[in-house]
Amino acid sequence: MDGNGRWANQRGLPRAAGHRKGGEAVRRVVDACIARGIPWLTLYAFSTENWGRPPEEVQGLMRMLDRFLKETLPEMIERGVQLRAIGELNMLPESCLNRLKISIEKTKQNKNLILTLALSYGSRQEITRAAQRLAAMAAEGRLNPSDITPDLFASQLDTVGMPDPDLLIRTSGEMRLSNYLLWQLSYAELWVTPVLWPDFGEKELDAALEDYARRHRRYGKR
Ligand code: IPE
Ligand code: MG
Numbered sequence: 001m002d003g004n005g006r007w008a009n010q011r012g013l014p015r016a017a018g019h020r021k022g023g024e025a026v027r028r029v030v031d032a033c034i035a036r037g038i039p040w041l042t043l044y045a046f047s048t049e050n051w052g053r054p055p056e057e058v059q060g061l062m063r064m065l066d067r068f069l070k071e072t073l074p075e076m077i078e079r080g081v082q083l084r085a086i087g088e089l090n091m092l093p094e095s096c097l098n099r100l101k102i103s104i105e106k107t108k109q110n111k112n113l114i115l116t117l118a119l120s121y122g123s124r125q126e127i128t129r130a131a132q133r134l135a136a137m138a139a140e141g142r143l144n145p146s147d148i149t150p151d152l153f154a155s156q157l158d159t160v161g162m163p164d165p166d167l168l169i170r171t172s173g174e175m176r177l178s179n180y181l182l183w184q185l186s187y188a189e190l191w192v193t194p195v196l197w198p199d200f201g202e203k204e205l206d207a208a209l210e211d212y213a214r215r216h217r218r219y220g221k222r
Contacts, residue, residue, distance in 0.1 A: 001022055001045065001200075002170065002172040002200075004019045006018070007021060007198040015057060018196075022197050022198050023064060025197055025200050026043060028200075030043070032111065032205050034113050035204075036154060039113065040114050040162065040165075042116040042118060042181070043117055044180050045120055046089070046118070046121055047120075048121065048122030049121060058159060062093050064117055065094070066099060068094065073103050073106065076107050080110045080113070082109075082110040082111065082114045084103070084104060085100055085118075086119045086159060087120040088125065089120060091119055121180070127182065127183060130157050164187065165181065165188045167208065168189070168190050171204075172194065172196050189215050189217065
């Protein structure tokens with residue numbers, strides 16, 4: 001979800017205004033996914049690298065996350081959204097982490113849409129944590145290194161139990177993955193739109209889905 005800052009800049013507004021609009025876009029897109037029967041949506045909300053932004057912006061984003069989780073819990077329950085989170089969640093402020101745990105717990109039976117927030121998420125960090133766990137098991141003699149398969153490796157990632165993404169949508173025109181789901185996106189179809197995240201809505205989602213529907217996925221075969 002990129003382009004909140006540029007959206008605000010273009011209007012002479014503080015970056016926080018862009019992040020606020022970005023939060024509204026999240027709610028729109030969640031509703032649009034439910035309406036279209038999309039079962040899984042994963043949103044890159046805050047990266048490991050985003051901790052390096054100025055403290056005022058980080059604090060502002062964490063306050064917004066706190067408010068977002070508080071305000072959206074009733075909607076998630078009503079709409080049948082199951083909330084999950086991936087990333088180094090214990091880096092989050094305690095109030096955010098508590099709200100996150102509450103929302104995850106109270107929505108865990110829901111089936112309409114599984115909404116995963118990537119928070120304090122970095123793919124290299126996730127892969128490194130998985131490697132550390134496997135190495136520890138091997139060092140304890142509980143795992144034979146030659147038994148490590150792609151599936152076993154994936155079972156140690158934060159996304160265990162989730163299907164690999166079919167489609168990656170990146171807003172604001174940047175042609176890069178930015179440390180997002182590097183393992184999981186191996187065969188994802190990519191869609192980059194110049195639209196800034198606060199302006200993203202049903203029309204843009206449908207454009208991405210229509211393009212996706214025309215693609216032939218061969219997974220390296222012919
Ligand atoms: C995405 O918008 C929001 C987060 C990373 C939290 P940006 O803040 O990266 O917006 P730009 O890239 O400056 O436009
Ligand atoms: Mg950005």
